Amino acid sequence: MSKTDLSYSLRLKLYTDEKFFGLGVATLLEHVQETRSLLQASKKISMAYTKALKILKKAEDNLGYKLLIRQTGGVSGGGSYLTQNAIKLLKLFRQFEADIESFADKKFEILSDKMNKLK
DSSP: OOGGGOOOOOOOEEESSSEEEEHHHHHHHHHHHHHSOHHHHHHHTTOOHHHHHHHHHHHHHHHTSOOEEEEOOSTTOOEEEEOHHHHHHHHHHHHHHHHHHHHHHHHHHHHHHHHHTTO
């Protein structure tokens, strides 16, 4: 078995009494930030709009603050925008994710080396 035969994966999720935030919600929010539209963001990740609304509501309920400012259509059109708290949350979550992955990569390298010596 060589080093290239081994791999690992991590999946970070935030919980209160229930799971409410993870990679899917973070990605959805990033797409909203990019497209200024929850509908377009949900389409980008092949998620039903109603499911996107549901998971964002669940996240907001668990966090205790709004993640999106939603504006209905009109002369200038509608759209969805991230709140300042959502922008900060995304930054914190992505930094946490990078820190955990960096730590895990180092530990995995040690594990791989030890496992390769078992031959």
